[in-house]
Amino acid sequence: xxxxxxxxxxxxxxxxxxxxxxxNSSSVFSSLQWYRQEPGEGPVLLVTVVTGGEVKKLKRLxxxxxxxxxxxxxxxxxxxxGDTGLYLxxxxxxxxxxxxxxxxxxxx
Amino acid sequence: xxxxxxxxxRDICQRGTSLTxxxxxxxxxxxxxWYRQQPGQSLTLIATANQGSEATYESGFVxxxxxxxxxxxxxxxxxxxxxxPEDSSIYLxxxxxxxSYEQYFGPGTRLTVT
Numbered sequence: 001x002x003x004x005x006x007x008x009x010x011x012x013x014x015x016x017x018x019x020x021x022x023x024n025s026s027s028v029f030s031s032l033q034w035y036r037q038e039p040g041e042g043p044v045l046l047v048t049v050v051t052g053g054e055v056k057k058l059k060r061l062x063x064x065x066x067x068x069x070x071x072x073x074x075x076x077x078x079x080x081x082g083d084t085g086l087y088l089x090x091x092x093x094x095x096x097x098x099x100x101x102x103x104x105x106x107x108x
Numbered sequence: 109x110x111x112x113x114x115x116x117x118r119d120i121c122q123r124g125t126s127l128t129x130x131x132x133x134x135x136x137x138x139x140x141x142w143y144r145q146q147p148g149q150s151l152t153l154i155a156t157a158n159q160g161s162e163a164t165y166e167s168g169f170v171x172x173x174x175x176x177x178x179x180x181x182x183x184x185x186x187x188x189x190x191x192x193p194e195d196s197s198i199y200l201x202x203x204x205x206x207x208s209y210e211q212y213f214g215p216g217t218r219l220t221v222t
Contacts (some may be wrong), residue, residue, distance in 0.1 A: 033210060042112075042200050042213030043151070086148060094222050098151045 003027075004091055006099035014107055016078050021102045022069045023089035030092050032065055032072045037086040079106045110135055110203050112214035120220045121183045121191055128187045131201035136181035139204035141211065142174070144197045151200065157184045191221045 005024045013019055023032070031050045035043035047056050049065035049072060056063045060083075062075040072089055084106050090096040111134040121127050121146045131140065139158060141150040155163040155176055163176040188195050198218050200212040 002122055031209075039147075040215070042202070042215050043211075045109075045210055045212065088150060090211075094209075095153065095156070096209055096211060100150045101148070103148055 004097055004099035006102050010103050010106040019076050021074045021087055023099050028069050033090045034074055040102045043088055081106045083108050110212045114214040118218040123192055123205050126187055126189045128185050129199055131184045131214055133182045137146045137203040140184045141202045142186045157199055193221045196221045
């Protein structure tokens with residue numbers, strides 16, 4: 001069974017702090033996606049990374065795909081209350097395998 | 109991207125009854141997916157629904173319990189049959205785009221079985 005381990009599962013920080021969420025697997029993925037979900041809504045795609053070592057930036061969010069395409073990280077700089085939500089990584093194996101999710105709370 | 113709507117948005121149902129959830133997409137798509145999610149937790153894929161063929165179910169999910177229809181390229185339904193409290197969950201449909209299987213989700217249907 002292919003698994004995506006996400007850490008940490010819960011994160012509560014103050015506005016302005018930086019944070020990193022990790023997504024690790026023993027499997028190689030052809031691509032990996034990050035989603036953010038707010039209560040009462042479906043997950044929203046943030047980014048897709050495809051190439052080993054790839055780095056993508058989305059405003060204050062930086063996404064990295066590991067060289068071996070087995071892991072990824074999401075770094076948020078100067079977190080804001082609007083970043084609060086459930087962050088999910090998902091690896092593509094021909095279908096999406098989702099990580100357990102990281103619940104982020106950013107307090108004003 | 110795609111705009112996806114689901115009906116109903118939430119429902120409270122009695123044990124032993126069935127509920128059909130509808131998923132409508134604003135454009136034609138080949139791949140549609142149905143997921144289950146406990147609040148604040150990850151997504152579990154129930155089945156893949158492709159138009160013109162029978163749905164493909166994941167391990168632990170069977171057609172008798174979760175029958176799926178896909179009559180055209182913009183619409184699908186998922187029925188949760190003979191419900192029990194263990195079926196209480198959020199049910200999400202999504203559509204897949206591109207070779208990377210990027211997915212766009214509906215808002216979900218929150219089901220409570222009493």
